[in-house]
Amino acid sequence: MSVQGTILVLDGTSTNRIMLKVQLTAAWYHVVQAEKLHGLAGLLRRTHPDLVLVAQTLPDGSSADVKRLVVANPELGDVPVVAIAPQNDKAARLQALADGLDDVLTAPFKDTLLLARIRSLLRARADTQELQLGNGSHPIGFAEPAATLIAPPKQAHVAILTQTARIGTLWKTALSGRSRHSLRNHLASNMRALLSGSVPDAILIEIGTSAAGLNTLADLKSRGATRHTVLIAVLADHDAGLACEALDRGADAVCMDGFCAEEVQLQLDNQVARKARMDRMRATLKRGLAESWVDPLTGLHNRRYAMQAMNQMARQPSRTGHGFVVMLADLDHFKTINDRFGHVSGDRVLTEAAMRMKRTVGSAGFVARIGGEEFMIGLPDSSPTGAIELAKTLRDCISKTPFSLPDASAPVPVTISIGLTAPNPPLTHSEPLEQLLKSADSALYAAKKAGRNQVRVRQSAA
Incomplete structure (x- = not known):
């Protein structure tokens, strides 16, 4: 038999518990029963109910006490607690709502109404669970478990x-x-x-x-x-x-x-x-989620974003008739900067270089930091001439203005090497993006070999 969820029924009167169990079992819910507040904390930990139905008054407590116990458990804080109030007792119903109960049913009630309220509350709980990460006990958006109503x-x-x-x-x-x-x-x-x-x-x-x-x-x-x-x-x-x-x-x-x-x-x-x-x-x-796509040092997109964006760019038809371009850029002799001026200065160079490149590319594409001093630039629509001119402008925005560093007596010159693929037609689903990246990487190697501070172009092998 399919079971839709576990419902804990708390009532000091056995006939009430039995009646609820019959109703809920017929609707394919798994039912756990208890009659008092004593021992409830352990029962909650063992059974992990999806919803609690509780008589407003128990032999040793109340529905409000049950709600507080449920909320105090960080793994169950989002479990709905529904009070069952006496017939024709409006004051009791209002008191239950004032106590923070998620809903109130007034006995006697029809099976259809009971089940409709359960469905509604379980849907709301499912929405909450979708916002939780992994198996952690803390909901997203809170640094600590909810300890109070x-x-x-x-x-x-x-x-x-x-x-x-x-x-x-x-x-x-x-x-x-x-x-x-x-x-x-x-x-x-x-x-x-x-x-x-x-x-x-x-x-x-x-x-x-x-x-x-x-x-x-x-x-x-x-x-x-x-x-x-x-x-x-x-x-x-x-x-x-x-x-x-x-x-x-x-x-x-x-x-x-x-x-x-x-x-x-x-x-x-x-x-x-x-x-x-x-x-x-x-x-x-x-x-x-947004931060998971961002490099924390430079504020640029990270490698994860770059690969997703490039893959999407590679599969989409061009709006202008031009193809898309992949550029790989690498700061020259960056290790020397770190060794000579320290890692703080090296981070300053990375951050400033990222800002210059992002400003240069603007809305024409994206810039991402994909490694220590390595960057990827993606352009969705670019002519051969336009791509090469932008690559040269990126090179110049780094090399023509030295970097001011806290431990340097004078601004420090920095250069960058750039390799790019020629504009590429959209890929089919069977074609690998890795070939394009390999072509851009080969062009970057050629730029380094040519003396650095260079731009080199290579046709894709894809």
Whole structure:
């Protein structure tokens, strides 16, 4: 039997645990059961649940205690914890949200609603896991494990999307007195106004009996601009079927039985706090990926980037009818600079040379540092004459202006040798890029052999 994930059920009443196990096992989840808080930390470490369902009150604790235990484990900090509150106990439901629980179910509940909420929460957790690196326990974007409940940001931009202006005004007025967030009303009939401004952090959506609200949820979740926006659906009635549909269409949370300012505000705070955490993780991941393509000393692209860029350049048809060019450049007698003036001065020469070459090439191509004092230049579209002239300009930008070094009494002259391939037609998928690099390397060797501070051209053997 296929198992979709592991769910930990915590309840002091055995019949409740059994009932939940039957419901969840039928949906192909693996169920682990416990009845009290005592021993939970060890159970969490052994079972690594994907989600926790917990009665709001346990024999020796509460759902809030469970949430704190889960968050305290750096490997489980993103595991959703859902409280099961007593029937018709609105205060208990609100307290669970105030305690930082990820969601609240009020018993008794339909299987379909339970499973829809589980699916929604597991999808959100999967997004978090995609932002984690390797087997490390720390999420990207944090230097330490999350030891406390996530604190909401100071202010978020919240859009209120309703069928009529009157309802939007009522919701905004009710929230204004208790919300730290910036609130703005929009009509569901005018989605252009919502999408044309700055992207909101969260959107409250009125879900009526028609399909319009559900379609809006699906539309917003599918758009690149609003894919990470928090979507909170507000239902007029306790309609489990409509709530399930809203969750499956992309709602991050559902508020049933009409608009309740306190509940909506608690959901906003919890969901916006998680979004802020995810945004930080995404930003750090993006920054980390960008840095993985950059040489830390010179700020140029590194060898990894150069090979990917050159391969892409080699497979694309030319926009101008000219071919692409590979250049390899090597600073002459660089070891002598290091030996005579020290490695700090050598780094100064590398950094300054990189800046000069990058400025010279500009938008015509890329410059990458691929070795100690070796650089690669790629030009996507260049005529033979243009490529040779640029190579000579690169040579001159190094050799004609000596380098000022901290331990040198006078500016130090530096030269560079450059080898390049003639403009090359796009390669087929079967042709190796290595042959082009070998040709450029042979041209570089010829430039060195000719006395250095030279430019040499070689036709590719590819």
